[in-house]
Amino acid sequence: MILIGVDPHKSTHTATAVEPASNRQIGSLRIEASLAEYRLLLTWARTWPQRTWAVENANGLGRHLAQWLIARGERVVDVPAAATSRVRELSRGGRRKNDQIDAAAAATVAYLHGDSREVGAEDHTTALALLDERRVNLAQARVRTVNQLHALMRDLLPGGAPAQLSADQAATLLRAVRPTGDVEKVRKDLARDLVAEIRTLDKRLTENSARMQALVEAADSTLMSTPGIGPVMAARLIGRVGRASRFPTAAAFANYAGAAPVEIASADKARHRLSRSGDRQLNSVLHTIAVVQIRMPNSPGHAYYQRKLSEGKTAKEAKRCLKRRLADHVWRVMLGDERRVKSRLTAAA
Known part of the structure; x- marks a missing residue:
C-alpha cells in the first residue's frame, strides 16, 4: 500500500508518494489545478496499484480534487491542516515548510497518527448544507432590507411602522401616504422598491424551505x-x-x-x-x-x-x-x- 499525500492550493496541487513502512518518499509531482492536470496526476499515481490518497483539507481547497478522485473509484482520506503542522514541527528539519513536505506530512498523518477521516462522495448531506447556507444569506438580506424600509417609513409616517413588518403591511401603509414634494416622492418610490424586494426574498425563502423538506423526506429521515x-x-x-x-x-x-x-x-x-x-x-x-x-x-x-x-x-x-x-x-x-x-x-x- 502506498500513501499519496496531496497539498492543495488554489492554482496548484503537489502530490508526494510515501511508503508507509519506512516513511520514505518515493516520488513527487506538482500539477496545475485543471482537469487535464488531474488526469496526468491519476496516470502518475497508477504506478502503484494499491494506493490511498491523503488530501490535506479535503473539505476546503482540496474538495474538488478529492471528489474528482472519488468519482473515479479512488480511496481518499481527509487530513486536517493542524495535524500536518504537528508532523512538520516534530519531524527532523524543524519548521521547514514547502509543498512537498506538506504533502508528505499529510500522508504520514493518515498512516501513523489516526487524524485522517475517509471522504465519501457528495450526497444529500452536501445539498442540504448548501441550501442551509443559502437560507442564512437570504434571511440576512431580508433583515437588512426590512431595516432600510423601517428607516424610510419613519420619515414617511408619524411614529414609523410597527416592529413586526411584513410586505403586505408595508404596502398597505404606503398606499395611505400622499407625498407633497420631491423628497417624499423619492422616499415612497424607494419604499415600494424595498417592499418588492421583501416579497421576492419571502418567495425564495419559501422555495428554499420546500426544497429542504423534499430532500429531508427523500433521505428517509425521521427527525421531523x-x-x-x-x-x-x-x-x-x-x-x-x-x-x-x-x-x-x-x-x-x-x-x-x-x-x-x-x-x-x-x-x-x-x-x-x-x-x-x-x-x-x-x-x-x-x-x-x-x-x-x-x-x-x-x-x-x-x-x-x-x-x-x-x-x-x-x-x-x-x-x-x-x-x-x-x-x-x-x-x-x-x-x-x-x-x-x-x-x-x-x-x-
Whole structure:
C-alpha cells in the first residue's frame, strides 16, 4: 500500500508518494489545478496499484480534487491542516515548510497518527448544507432590507411602522401616504422598491424551505417527528452533522455540539457551565429546539424542563440539561436513520 499525500492550493496541487513502512518518499509531482492536470496526476499515481490518497483539507481547497478522485473509484482520506503542522514541527528539519513536505506530512498523518477521516462522495448531506447556507444569506438580506424600509417609513409616517413588518403591511401603509414634494416622492418610490424586494426574498425563502423538506423526506429521515424540528432545523442538523456514525457515542456528539457541560473549579462544590467550544451553529440548532419544546405544553421537552425546575435547578440550568438530552436524542435518531437506510441498501444489493 502506498500513501499519496496531496497539498492543495488554489492554482496548484503537489502530490508526494510515501511508503508507509519506512516513511520514505518515493516520488513527487506538482500539477496545475485543471482537469487535464488531474488526469496526468491519476496516470502518475497508477504506478502503484494499491494506493490511498491523503488530501490535506479535503473539505476546503482540496474538495474538488478529492471528489474528482472519488468519482473515479479512488480511496481518499481527509487530513486536517493542524495535524500536518504537528508532523512538520516534530519531524527532523524543524519548521521547514514547502509543498512537498506538506504533502508528505499529510500522508504520514493518515498512516501513523489516526487524524485522517475517509471522504465519501457528495450526497444529500452536501445539498442540504448548501441550501442551509443559502437560507442564512437570504434571511440576512431580508433583515437588512426590512431595516432600510423601517428607516424610510419613519420619515414617511408619524411614529414609523410597527416592529413586526411584513410586505403586505408595508404596502398597505404606503398606499395611505400622499407625498407633497420631491423628497417624499423619492422616499415612497424607494419604499415600494424595498417592499418588492421583501416579497421576492419571502418567495425564495419559501422555495428554499420546500426544497429542504423534499430532500429531508427523500433521505428517509425521521427527525421531523421530534417536536420542535421542522424542515429547516432537520436540514440544518443533517447538513452540519453528516453521518452520525462518525461519533462513537452520544457523549462525543454532545461534546462536538458544545452541549456537554464543563465542570469548573469551586471551593464549596462542583459547578458546571456551558461549553464555549464545539460547533456553534449546531449548538444554536439545539438551543432553538429546546426553546420551542419548552413553549409546547404537551412536548416531552416541556415535561423534562419542568421536572428539572421542580428539582431546584434554575431556568438556565434546566435549559442546559434539556439541550444535553436533546443532543442524545438527535444522535440516536440520526444514527437509527443511517442504519436503516444502510440495511435497506444492503438488502437491495
